[in-house]
Amino acid sequence: MNNPDNNKAFMHLSVLCALLLTMMPWSETVQLFQPHWAALLIAYWSLYAANSRVMYVAFAYGLLLDVLMGSLLGKHGMSLVALSFLVTKSAKKLRMTSFWQLLMMVLIWLFNDIIIRAAIDWISYRYTPKMTDLLPLLTAALVWPWLKYLMDRVQISIRNS
Amino acid sequence: MVMMVSDKNNQLAQPIRDALSMVALPLIKIIDWPQNVYQSAEIALSRQANLLDENKQLKEQLLDAELKVQQNFSLVAENQRLREMLSASQISPLTTSVAFVSNITQANKKQLVVIDQGSADGLYIGQAVLNLAGVIGQVDVLGRHYAHVIMVTDTSHAIPIEVLRTGMRTIAYGNGADIVLTEMPTSADIRKGDVLVTSGFGNRFPRGLKLAEVEAISVSADRTFKTAVAQPFAMLDRLTEVFLIWPNGAAVEGPLAVFENDQPGSENQLQIPADANQGSNNPANDLTTGNE
Numbered sequence: 001m002n003n004p005d006n007n008k009a010f011m012h013l014s015v016l017c018a019l020l021l022t023m024m025p026w027s028e029t030v031q032l033f034q035p036h037w038a039a040l041l042i043a044y045w046s047l048y049a050a051n052s053r054v055m056y057v058a059f060a061y062g063l064l065l066d067v068l069m070g071s072l073l074g075k076h077g078m079s080l081v082a083l084s085f086l087v088t089k090s091a092k093k094l095r096m097t098s099f100w101q102l103l104m105m106v107l108i109w110l111f112n113d114i115i116i117r118a119a120i121d122w123i124s125y126r127y128t129p130k131m132t133d134l135l136p137l138l139t140a141a142l143v144w145p146w147l148k149y150l151m152d153r154v155q156i157s158i159r160n161s
Numbered sequence: 162m163v164m165m166v167s168d169k170n171n172q173l174a175q176p177i178r179d180a181l182s183m184v185a186l187p188l189i190k191i192i193d194w195p196q197n198v199y200q201s202a203e204i205a206l207s208r209q210a211n212l213l214d215e216n217k218q219l220k221e222q223l224l225d226a227e228l229k230v231q232q233n234f235s236l237v238a239e240n241q242r243l244r245e246m247l248s249a250s251q252i253s254p255l256t257t258s259v260a261f262v263s264n265i266t267q268a269n270k271k272q273l274v275v276i277d278q279g280s281a282d283g284l285y286i287g288q289a290v291l292n293l294a295g296v297i298g299q300v301d302v303l304g305r306h307y308a309h310v311i312m313v314t315d316t317s318h319a320i321p322i323e324v325l326r327t328g329m330r331t332i333a334y335g336n337g338a339d340i341v342l343t344e345m346p347t348s349a350d351i352r353k354g355d356v357l358v359t360s361g362f363g364n365r366f367p368r369g370l371k372l373a374e375v376e377a378i379s380v381s382a383d384r385t386f387k388t389a390v391a392q393p394f395a396m397l398d399r400l401t402e403v404f405l406i407w408p409n410g411a412a413v414e415g416p417l418a419v420f421e422n423d424q425p426g427s428e429n430q431l432q433i434p435a436d437a438n439q440g441s442n443n444p445a446n447d448l449t450t451g452n453e
Binding site for chain 1 (some may be wrong): 179181302316317
């Protein structure tokens with residue numbers, strides 16, 4: 001019974017899966033709607049762990065994502081750390097709130113994440129944001145409840161094993 | 162923050178990128194793996210008849226290509242003679258290498274593809290990348306064993322070009338889907354169907370690589386510039402293999418500019434100054450056709 005270790009391994013595994021999902025070759029329409037998986041997972045783990053160590057994890061995976069995407073080194077790193085910080089700060093309160101309130105908060109965090117990345121892109125190469133950049137929020141709203149449920153179940157089963 | 166600035170402005174962050182690319186490589190391999198399995202299965206299962214057909218087709222293509230090469234021989238010889246007359250330096254042959262494109266989606270804000278060669282294979286940032294149809298782009302971000310190639314149609318990409326028919330030079334920008342020429346005077350002679358080739362300025366792309374074909378021409382709203390939209394020859398969304406080129410020899414494009422300055426039928430006016438080859442960084446302007 002080494003629960004924390006198992007849990008940690010599960011966290012890394014899930015974030016790696018999120019990176020793989022991001023990189024998978026989808027068709028262009030799917031790509032437009034694809035939620036930012038890594039951000040969703042980092043939000044979930046920050047909410048669950050409520051502990052600043054997740055921020056380091058978020059930074060490391062953000063850098064990895066940057067290297068994979070060929071983006072400016074630190075872009076995803078920074079946006080994920082900001083996300084993780086915001087979630088961690090209010091995690092204890094939010095774990096008590098209702099389903100809908102939590103969903104709204106998640107959407108706000110992800111929106112903030114999109115804004116940060118758009119700002120970095122704008123500074124680095126004059127990227128002009130488009131409305132379609134917000135489409136992932138829709139799918140994220142649909143995915144989040146199922147993701148949370150799935151992750152909770154897996155964690156419970158790990159704990160009970 | 163510091164990291165982002167240092168990555169943007171110089172290569173300070175490259176060691177970090179190299180180290181992380183070691184971690185990233187397995188992930189890229191994992192994504193590529195199903196594709197590779199599918200391809201090898203396809204080869205194993207494809208019927209012999211298909212292979213025979215393909216073989217025949219390829220042979221015909223080869224024959225065609227060889228015929229063209231034979232025609233080129235005489236052209237090359239003629240070119241050589243002309244160049245000797247001008248005492249200009251040769252275009253040195255380019256070293257090329259083939260890389261395969263990984264099947265990895267990139268964030269849809271920038272048009273990048275990942276290829277399976279990196280700084281360990283001698284690639285450098287800004288290296289020209291093409292395929293058989295035409296120019297694709299240049300190496301943008303470099304890892305140890307893979308590299309990101311930015312497409313010519315990306316909004317942050319610009320490439321010095323020349324219109325093949327008239328020899329007019331300008332710069333072509335990407336607009337996300339096509340290539341646009343925005344910096345031409347309204348009097349510029351350009352038509353639909355004109356072929357754009359690289360002009361070799363800036364020493365990134367060698368001269369004379371096919372890039373795109375002009376599709377539409379319009380005049381800007383304030384009637385000061387003519388703009389043209391061009392379609393790249395290469396199918397940028399269906400890339401499987403690309404060629405990387407290394408220029409060997411710095412004076413690739415300099416002396417060629419002579420051809421635009423000379424007047425036909427006045428051969429003895431063409432006296433190239435001895436230092437023409439050294440001034441190859443700004444080729445067109447400092448070549449004097451001695452009139453004294």
